[in-house]
Amino acid sequence: xxxxxxxxxxxxxxxxxxxxxxxxxxxxxxxxxxxxxxxxxxxxxxxxxxxxxxxxxxxxxxxxxxxxxxxxxxxxxxxxxxxxxxxxxxxxxxxxxxxxxxxxxxxxxxxxxxxxxxxxxxxxxxxxxxxxxxxxxxxxxxxxxxxxxxxxxxxxxxxxxxxxxxxxxxxxxxxxxxxxxxxxxxxxxxxxxxxxxxxxxxxxxxxxxxxxxxxxxxxxxxxxxxxx
Amino acid sequence: xxxxxxxxxxxxxxxxxxxxxxxxxxxxxxxxxxxxxxxxxxxxxxxxxxxxxxxxxxxxxxxxxxxxxxxxxxxxxxxxxxxxxxxxxxxxxxxxxxxxxxxxxxxxxxxxxxxxxxxxxxxxxxxxxxxxxxxxxxxxxxxxxxxxxxxxxxxxxxxxxxxxxxxxxxxxxxxxxxxxxxxxxxxxxxxxxxxxxxxxxxxxxxxxxxxxxxxxxxxxxxxxxxxxxxxxxxxxxxxxxxxxxxxxxxxxxxxxxxxxxxxxxxxxxxxxxxxxxxxxxxxxxxxxxxxxxxxxxxx
Ligand SMILES: Nc1ncnc2c1ncn2[C@@H]1O[C@H](COP(=O)(O)OP(=O)(O)OP(=O)(O)O)[C@@H](O)[C@H]1O
Ligand SMILES: [Mg+2]
Numbered sequence: 450x451x452x453x454x455x456x457x458x459x460x461x462x463x464x465x466x467x468x469x470x471x472x473x474x475x476x477x478x479x480x481x482x483x484x485x486x487x488x489x490x491x492x493x494x495x496x497x498x499x500x501x502x503x504x505x506x507x508x509x510x511x512x513x514x515x516x517x518x519x520x521x522x523x524x525x526x527x528x529x530x531x532x533x534x535x536x537x538x539x540x541x542x543x544x545x546x547x548x549x550x551x552x553x554x555x556x557x558x559x560x561x562x563x564x565x566x567x568x569x570x571x572x573x574x575x576x577x578x579x580x581x582x583x584x585x586x587x588x589x590x591x592x593x594x595x596x597x598x599x600x601x602x603x604x605x606x607x608x609x610x611x612x613x614x615x616x617x618x619x620x621x622x623x624x625x626x627x628x629x630x631x632x633x634x635x636x637x638x639x640x641x642x643x644x645x646x647x648x649x650x651x652x653x654x655x656x657x658x659x660x661x662x663x664x665x666x667x668x669x670x671x672x673x674x675x676x677x
Numbered sequence: 678x679x680x681x682x683x684x685x686x687x688x689x690x691x692x693x694x695x696x697x698x699x700x701x702x703x704x705x706x707x708x709x710x711x712x713x714x715x716x717x718x719x720x721x722x723x724x725x726x727x728x729x730x731x732x733x734x735x736x737x738x739x740x741x742x743x744x745x746x747x748x749x750x751x752x753x754x755x756x757x758x759x760x761x762x763x764x765x766x767x768x769x770x771x772x773x774x775x776x777x778x779x780x781x782x783x784x785x786x787x788x789x790x791x792x793x794x795x796x797x798x799x800x801x802x803x804x805x806x807x808x809x810x811x812x813x814x815x816x817x818x819x820x821x822x823x824x825x826x827x828x829x830x831x832x833x834x835x836x837x838x839x840x841x842x843x844x845x846x847x848x849x850x851x852x853x854x855x856x857x858x859x860x861x862x863x864x865x866x867x868x869x870x871x872x873x874x875x876x877x878x879x880x881x882x883x884x885x886x887x888x889x890x891x892x893x894x895x896x897x898x899x900x901x902x903x904x905x906x907x908x909x910x911x912x913x914x915x916x917x918x919x920x921x922x923x924x925x926x927x928x929x930x931x932x933x934x935x936x937x938x939x940x941x942x943x944x945x946x947x948x949x950x951x952x953x954x955x956x957x958x959x960x961x962x963x964x965x966x967x968x969x970x971x972x973x974x975x976x
Contacts, residue, residue, distance in 0.1 A: 521891070528889035538884055552888035557684050599888065 450476040450607065450638055451497065456506035458492055458662075466492035468662035470506070474640065476606070479633045481649050482642040483673055484659035490642040493659065494611050497640070498530060499523050511606060528556055531600030531608040531637075535615035537592045539584040539599075545571065546580040549599045556603060570598040574628055590621030597628055601637070608632060610641040614648065626652060649673040684894075692901025699874040703906065706870040706965075710910025710958055713863035717856055718914045718954050722922065724852040725950075726940050731845040733939070735812035738841075740819050740833040743802040748827040753803055756827045760805055765818060767808040777801045802829060813842060860961060867906065867965030871899070875969055882973045892974045899966045907962025908955065915951045922947055 451474040458467040466489040474480055482490045495501040496508060499515055508515040511529055518526065539548050546567055553563045571577045574594040584592050593613060600608055610629065614622035626648055633639045643649060649656060649672065656671030657664060666674065696703050742760065744753050760769045772780070778799050807822070809815045815838060819831045875882075885895050926943040 524886075524889045524891045526889075527887065532887055538880070538887065540881055540884060551884070554687065555885055555888050555890040555894060557681055560683070603888070 450474060450511060451640075452507070452509040453496075454507040456496065456503045456508060458489075458496060458501065459504045466662055467496070467503075470659075470662075470664055472657065472664060472667070474638065476638055477633075477636050479630075479639045479654040480641070481654055481656045481671075481673075482640060482659065483644070483649060483656060483675065484665075485675065486644075488659040489662045490659055491611055494532075494609050494640070494642060497607075497609060498532060499526055528603055529606055531597075531603070531605035533593070533596050533600050533608065533610040533613045535612040537584070537589075537596045539592060539595055541584055543583070544580065545576060545582050545584070545587070545595050548584070548595055549602055552599045552602050566602055567598075570602050571595075573601070573631070574598045588621070589617050590624055593617060593621075593625055594628065597625070597632075601632055605637065607638045607640070610639065612642055612644065614643065614645055619647065622648065646673040646675065685897075688894075688897035689901050691898035692905060695874070695878070695898060696902050696905050699877075702870050702874045703909075706867050706906045706962075707910045709863060709866040709870065710907055710962060711913045713859055713866075713961070714911055714914040714954055714958055715917065717859050717957060718918050718950065720852055720856050720859070721950060721953065722918065724849070724856075725946070727845075727848050727852075729941050730939070731841070731848070734841055735845070738809075738812045738815050738833060738838050740807040740809075740815060740822065740831050742805040742807055742822055742831050743829040744804060745827045745829045746802055748803075752827045756825060757805060759825055760807055760822065763807075763818065763821070765810045765814050767810045768806075770806045772804045772806055774799050774801045774803050777804055816842075860957065863961045864965045864968070867903070867962060868969040871902070871906075871966050871969040875973060879973060882970070886974075895974060896967055896970055899970050900963055903963040903966025904959050905962070906966065907958035907960065910962065911955045911958035914958075915954055918950060918954070919947055922950075 451472065453470050453472045456467055456470040457465070459465045470493070482493060484490055492501065496503050496515070497510060499518065503516060506516075510526065513522075513526055515526070540551065543551065549567045549570060550563050553566060558566070568577060568580070571580055574597055576591060576594055576598065579587065579591065584595065587595070593616075597608075597613075608629070613629070614625050617625065622645065629639055629641065630652065653670040656666065656668050656674070658666035658668075658671075658674060742756075744756060748756070757769065757771060760766070778801050781801070807818070809818050815833055816835075819833055822828060822831050882895055923943055926940065929940050
């Protein structure tokens, strides 16, 4: 499902964030991406999402070749991928319901489908009863759950999360992890960049460690491997 | 582009909403469009009328080919054939020396009569009156005719015509340059005003891109907004021009002593002008608006 071959990324300012990455991730896997600050985790995620383009090497997502992909096809790639960020990226003036519905409007779903699906995913993240709230009226964890609901609304085959628990307290983080595990159990591939030793060492999954733009460890049921 | 009606409605609603929500910016943009269009419209009125007058003056330009006094009938006829054979010629008319004299006398009015010119020996030449298809070609054609046999001279008011053409060309080009410059200024102003409002909508656009919106999906509401700004901005200029031109048209006849200078009639000119202004307004609105999102789409 995801294949990276000798991928390098040098930003226009000359910083080389990734320096020859080879990774293969199968459908349905749950992968932690760990490594110190500046190691290149976010860069990796941006390449998958085509927010940035690789300087060299090949990237295949769902059999799409990202290096030859035309700009007009990028939206279609993104519709197959859900993203969750540390800072939630919700629209502050819209209700929870509208925030999620927004993602479906963009792909021109029918209003009936939208209503049905929004309530479905809000139920999945346990926020059905807060559909009419605006983000400011929610806790951090709840906001992140809205972001996850939005990310999975369009039935993505792949969910990528860049430090989804980065702004949350431990208890709330576990809530989020439980939801991500449930999503993974339905067959969705998940890639999650994180700094949380607790999470990685407790919920044991595949761990890919990045250092200085290189994969230094790729371990099934691995450890976090760094001191906090 | 197959867009669902539902999506089209959404874009329209979003465009309206944004126009309304950013009311101060909307006002600023509309003011920019209004000012520009007023200037452009005034220029257009001037230019169209100048062109109209210039065309009329140019239409009056004709060449008088004076036939050599020594030429006999055959040679005169041969010249006529040669003139008729020219390209770019609208008409050739023969005017005998007697007709020429009559024309001269009648143009002098009473004075001509009192001089008793008709009694004396007619000193004038036979002549051909030639009109060019394109008045602007007159000078060139005149030079060509002067090379022909049995031609004494070609008169077409050389100095006046040359100046007229030069002036008209300058006026047209300067007008055009000014209008284009004004339009670009307006586009720049609008795009900058909208850019300020986009900053607030930046996050929205970012998230739209995140969830896989196409660029056109994001652009359409801005397209609608630009169109709206342009149309709103053309209301005042069109109204002012309609009223102004109506008064001008009503009073022009009274003021105008030179019959050859006639402004374009109110109807249908004002409708054409309104259509042009509306189109320009919509055009710069849309362009300015769509241009301002460009930067944010490159993610
Ligand atoms: N847009 C950019 N332009 C230039 N350099 C960048 C850009 N984004 C990241 N970098 C650089 O690339 C390197 C890797 O950054 P990246 O954000 O991928 O690290 P990270 O592993 O996500 O770090 P963190 O754990 O702090 O989020 C860093 O040196 C960073 O300064
Ligand atoms: Mg990062």
